[in-house]
Amino acid sequence: MATSKQQENMLLTEHFTWPPISLIDEIINAVNEVLYSCTDTFEAGLSSADPALLGFPDRAAAENRIPEKDEEGNPVFPEAKLEIEEGILKLETLMENAVDKNFDKLEIYTLRNILCLRRDEDVAEWIRLGHYENLTIPSPDSNITRETLHALRRKLQETQKLHAALLAEKTRNEAQIQRLRALLQPSASLKREARTSTSPTKTSRSNGDAPFAFLTHTPAAQDLGVQALPLPSNGAPKTIDKGTRMPLTTHTTFTTSELPHLRQLLASLKPHLATKALPTRNEGEKEELARERKIYIESQSKRVLERRGINTSDGVDGAVEGQRVRSEEVRGLEGIVQGLSRGKVEEGDDGDAMDTS
Structure with a gap:
């Protein structure tokens, strides 16, 4: 059976979602990283310094020893590197002991006075965490099986x-x-x-x-x-x-709704396409189609003229009188003429005139 201290640690771990001791460990690890970074920087600074500034010539003179010289005639002290490494190791050990001593005190104080429950009362049995709200705990005599x-x-x-x-x-x-x-x-x-x-x-x-x-x-x-x-x-x-509804959505919806009717028309045209002849229309249908085509052309022409600043209150006929023909319009007309010419040539080659009304 778990002791009261273990129950307290489990309760705090469930509440914080991490063990209380892990906080102290993270603090100590961060301090140790700073410590090692300082000692590395200190060692790099001493290694790059001139041995004459560190007192090695004075030590050699006190020992009545003549230091060796390099090719350029500068004195060389091979023992400098060894002594710097030993000194940094001793300094690092001293600082580690100081960190361990002081942060052990921090760990004891934190676990006894901050990350803990009250000691004067046994409150661990009466604490209910937030994720246990509205949770139905079954009675001990319920028949819940494994x-x-x-x-x-x-x-x-x-x-x-x-x-x-x-x-x-x-x-x-x-x-x-x-x-x-x-x-x-x-x-x-x-x-x-x-x-x-x-x-x-x-x-x-x-x-x-x-x-x-x-x-x-x-x-x-x-x-x-x-x-x-x-x-x-x-x-x-x-x-x-x-x-x-956005206009593009409206147009798309309308086009999609017309697809079944277009499929029906296509199915009715397929037998006539095999004989290269479209079904004929009576005179009333031709006149109605001509009238609708004329209304459509006039409405589109009126829109184009009004967009270019031409007054169309008197009608479309003669509205372009006195207007300068633009190069884009000339090229467009040339393309239409060429298309009509190709159509006539192809119609002559087929030998049969197709009723496209």
Whole structure:
């Protein structure tokens, strides 16, 4: 059976999570490290000093001894190194004894008066630590068997393993989120290029660090009404109010919802693609498609003209009258003409005209 002192040490160890004697040992070890560092520095200083300053010539003169000389004619004292080492060893031994004597007193005083329980009362049996709060202690006559204790111990171990696994998974998820955010976070060069670019559709996308930054941070994305994601400088996610959805999220959700209908259309077109002929439409459908196409072209043209400062209150027709044609627009028109020419050539080669209405 453990004695009262051992019970006290176990109680203090459980409370501090470390044995009380380990604190004294750490203090003594730290003092010894400082002691050895001082003696090493002291020895290095004496070894590098001139033996004449340490009194070795006077000792040789008192002993009627002529010291040896080196090649340059300077006196040599080979006994200096040995005496310095012996002196440092004696000094180190003296300091170690002083440290042991004084810190033994510190250890006795600390363990008897600081890291201890009260001596006048037996309080060890009445102390309850914080992690024992609301803990139901079974009665001594309960029928807890060895198998039950083993099962509880195994359950505790598995719970601790699960906790560690969840923490590791949380760390991996946070790292993955940071990597995904880095794909959308534009660099300083891309931001500067987006601000200074005169063409809304020509912006460098060769950004190796953030290859998808062009989705939200280019002038083309701003023209479509897609706002930049709320990415703060520290990479932490910004809080968004409930019910608020980002434009990019809205566009993506809408596109995803339309995918089943697009799949159905594709499945209906596959039989016609084999014969190189699309299903024909009646006159009413053609007129409706032409009207929708015209409305779309007028709305997009109006947006482009208004962005360039042209008044479109009287309509789109004639709004560009008197405006200077820019080089980017000329190159764009040339590309369209070349594309139409290639299309006509390919249509002539096939021999069959395809109805693309």
